Amino acid sequence: MWSGPRNLSTAMMYAFASRSDTSVIDEPFYAAYLKATGLKHPMTKEILASQPVDPNTVVDTLLGPTPEDRSVFYQKHMTQHMIDGMPRGWMRSMRNVFLIRHPARVVASFSAKYENPTVDDLGFAQQLELFRQVSDLGEQPLVVDSTDIRRDPETMLRRLCRGLELAWDPAMLSWKSGGHPADGVWAQHWYGAVHASTGFAKAEGALPQLSDAAQALVDQVMPAYEELQGHKISMN
Numbered sequence: 001m002w003s004g005p006r007n008l009s010t011a012m013m014y015a016f017a018s019r020s021d022t023s024v025i026d027e028p029f030y031a032a033y034l035k036a037t038g039l040k041h042p043m044t045k046e047i048l049a050s051q052p053v054d055p056n057t058v059v060d061t062l063l064g065p066t067p068e069d070r071s072v073f074y075q076k077h078m079t080q081h082m083i084d085g086m087p088r089g090w091m092r093s094m095r096n097v098f099l100i101r102h103p104a105r106v107v108a109s110f111s112a113k114y115e116n117p118t119v120d121d122l123g124f125a126q127q128l129e130l131f132r133q134v135s136d137l138g139e140q141p142l143v144v145d146s147t148d149i150r151r152d153p154e155t156m157l158r159r160l161c162r163g164l165e166l167a168w169d170p171a172m173l174s175w176k177s178g179g180h181p182a183d184g185v186w187a188q189h190w191y192g193a194v195h196a197s198t199g200f201a202k203a204e205g206a207l208p209q210l211s212d213a214a215q216a217l218v219d220q221v222m223p224a225y226e227e228l229q230g231h232k233i234s235m236n
Contacts (some may be wrong), residue, residue: 002079002130003099004123007108008146009076010183010194011201012099015157015172016074017180021065022075026184029060033081042114043187052184059090069221072166080123088133094133095164098127099229101146103218108208113190117217124221128228143232151203152235159233176201 001107003009010026017024018051020066031051041047052058056148066073082088103124110117119125134141149156153173161168179187187195210218 001075001097001099002077002127004054004079004101004106004127005121006106006113007079007099007101008036008149008200009099010180010191011068011197012149013074013076013174013182014151014194015200017182018171018173018175019169021169022071022072023070024076024180024182025061025067026076026187027062027078027081027184028052029081029086029143029145030074030184030186031054032086033057033078033083036083036085041186042075043186046185050107055065055086059087063093064089065089065185078123079126080121082126088130091134092129092132092137092187095142096130096139097142097144097160097164098131099144100232103221103225104207104215105147105211107203107214107217108210112213114170117221120223122217124224127223131231141231143228145229145232146231148235151166151199153200155235156233163233202227 001012003011003012013024013026016022028051031053032055033039034041034047035053036055052061062073062075103122106122107117110122113119131141131143142160143157144160154170157172159167161172166175175198177196179191179196183191195203
């Protein structure tokens, strides 16, 4: 599952983790990304200590036996982590799904947790690049919009499962509050809202009002979002 930040990605991980046949992993390239870029994120020291910093070691985990001997391995990935030099060949062995969200909502939410974000931090361009790369390999990747999921979780999750040839499991609609054992160490900074939840939040309202600087970010990434939106699973 390829997502940018603040994109319903953790709630989606929790939904799949609620399935009895599924194991999950949370942003396995995060430490490798921080090591390669030298960026300072909240809890950088803890993140680097909690995960492999060699991306090839990460790939071995992704392609290895599914944890807990489950039949489905749900991998939550952040598109902005896939910088130049990160291995991508392993993606051929996966079903790739792209989770999108309107840039105005992403920028508003991300800016509240991370000061002065850049276009690269938001992951939209990288998401489109990965989508095109997967498509060029002959796979028809699935795209799902977080707004549609929040508007009608069961319908959209049923359609996503159908596209992945997975049986529908109503357990996906809820989870226990307080987080999941697979959460990354960074969860205490980023996952407050989803830790307090027991299911998907209600449908979103009007788009947020943004500053000029924030709107400029939205304008830059909107073409990538709109191209991906053209491939999304329909609600109708």
